[in-house]
Amino acid sequence: MVAVAVIEPDAQLMLRVKEGDSASFALLLERHRAPVVHFLYRMVQNQAVAEELAQEAFLRVYRARASYEPTAKFTTWLFRIATHLALNSLRDGRFQRFHESLDQEDQQAASREVADRRPTIEQRLVDRARLEEVRGAIAALPAKQRAAVLMHKYQEMEYSQIARVLNCSESALKSLLFRAYETLRARLAHMA
Amino acid sequence: MECPAKERDGAAVLLDYCTRKLDPRSAAVVERHVAQCAACQDCIQAQQAVWAALDGWEAVPVSPDFDRKLYRRIEREERPARWGERLWPLRGLSLRPALSLALASVVLLAAILIRPAPPRPVHAPQQAQVESLDADRLERALDDVEMLRQLDAGSSAGSQSM
Ligand SMILES: [Zn+2]
Numbered sequence: 001m002v003a004v005a006v007i008e009p010d011a012q013l014m015l016r017v018k019e020g021d022s023a024s025f026a027l028l029l030e031r032h033r034a035p036v037v038h039f040l041y042r043m044v045q046n047q048a049v050a051e052e053l054a055q056e057a058f059l060r061v062y063r064a065r066a067s068y069e070p071t072a073k074f075t076t077w078l079f080r081i082a083t084h085l086a087l088n089s090l091r092d093g094r095f096q097r098f099h100e101s102l103d104q105e106d107q108q109a110a111s112r113e114v115a116d117r118r119p120t121i122e123q124r125l126v127d128r129a130r131l132e133e134v135r136g137a138i139a140a141l142p143a144k145q146r147a148a149v150l151m152h153k154y155q156e157m158e159y160s161q162i163a164r165v166l167n168c169s170e171s172a173l174k175s176l177l178f179r180a181y182e183t184l185r186a187r188l189a190h191m192a
Numbered sequence: 193m194e195c196p197a198k199e200r201d202g203a204a205v206l207l208d209y210c211t212r213k214l215d216p217r218s219a220a221v222v223e224r225h226v227a228q229c230a231a232c233q234d235c236i237q238a239q240q241a242v243w244a245a246l247d248g249w250e251a252v253p254v255s256p257d258f259d260r261k262l263y264r265r266i267e268r269e270e271r272p273a274r275w276g277e278r279l280w281p282l283r284g285l286s287l288r289p290a291l292s293l294a295l296a297s298v299v300l301l302a303a304i305l306i307r308p309a310p311p312r313p314v315h316a317p318q319q320a321q322v323e324s325l326d327a328d329r330l331e332r333a334l335d336d337v338e339m340l341r342q343l344d345a346g347s348s349a350g351s352q353s354m
Contacts, residue, residue: 026259033258038251047252055262062266064336080339127248134249153246159204178203184246185238192241 010074018065025065029058032075035155036082042150043086045139053089057082072164079155079165083147090143130191137187145180152177193221197231206232210239 007015010031016024036057041050060081119127138146144166151157151165163173196205208214209222226232 029259029262034251034254037254037258041251042249047255051255051258051261055258055265058262059265059269060336063269077339081336084339130245130248134245138246138249153243154251174204177207181203181207181239181242184242185235188245189238189241191245192237 007070008073011070014061014065014068014074015070017062018068025062028061028074032078033058036078039079039150039155040082040086042138042154043083043143043146044089045135049089053085054082056085073161075157076161076164079151079157080167083165086147087143133191134188137184140187141180141183145176145183148173148176149180149184193225195225195229195231196222197229197235203235206235207239210236210243 010028013024013028017028033054037050037054040053040057041047044050044053057078061078138149141149148162148166151162152159157165159170159173163170166173166176168176196203205214205218205222209219209226212219214222226236
């Protein structure tokens with residue numbers, strides 16, 4: 001058993017969940033809901049699918065509470081489950097069925113996010129085209145490279161943590177990121 | 193220094209330089225090299241463009257009913273789990289085949305006790321469905337515990353990055 005003083009706050013919460021404290025689960029959910037949903041959204045590029053997968057990830061954390069031991073960082077475990085679900089979902093082609101709703105989903109997101117900024121129509125078209133290009137470039141990456149880039153860029157995780165999430169060595173991860181960014185540079189560098 | 197743009201492992205240095213993750217001394221070394229290397233200058237410029245492009249991709253806010261849906265799923269799971277624990281107190285120790293076998297025996301026994309005549313018991317399909325749901329859940333839970341164990345093994349072998 002590790003001394004409580006050296007256990008990270010998330011792991012302490014998870015230990016309380018293990019003891020049956022549902023309020024601690026609510027706190028973990030509050031802390032990690034948005035990062036997990038956003039990561040999954042960028043992985044599968046569909047909000048409904050991302051939220052469904054994120055719920056499944058939190059459900060699995062809750063299910064495994066009885067056997068939880070704070071040996072790994074909590075977010076490493078959480079993102080490992082989330083990545084596993086995303087890779088399975090992409091492999092199943094489950095998100096293909098949802099792909100048609102992309103336009104509608106974009107409009108919803110745009111109206112929610114930029115309602116108060118009111119950019120000109122031209123600006124919105126330019127932004128939209130740029131966004132499509134970015135999304136297309138990310139979607140074209142092999143799934144594992146995509147996961148690595150998203151955790152590196154948006155979750156700002158260390159190499160060691162991403163490597164553990166993806167179950168590979170740190171040098172294998174660096175090589176994975178190198179290839180991914182090389183592809184992205186070829187596709188997106190002109191956007192500067 | 194060796195040109196980092198030309199070697200695979202060195203590329204991480206350029207990446208860390210672009211994201212300002214290098215310590216000041218390493219950053220200064222890279223800076224001196226980059227000042228006289230066109231390949232590195234191009235690579236850094238392109239990487240910064242990629243970074244800026246990715247910055248422009250904002251995530252959609254999470255739906256307000258996310259938690260409600262999650263708690264409903266948890267609640268739905270909890271109910272049959274309690275029922276299952278009463279029915280099969282050693283389920284935590286059993287694996288799918290054992291669980292299936294045990295539940296099948298219960299169904300069979302019930303069938304013999306309640307209705308010794310040839311026709312099958314009316315509630316058997318329902319029972320079988322509950323059994324397979326329970327076994328599925330058990331298997332997924334075991335998957336996640338296994339994932340945790342793999343992480344444990346990784347953490348004792350690798351560096352402590354907590
Ligand atoms: Zn160079």
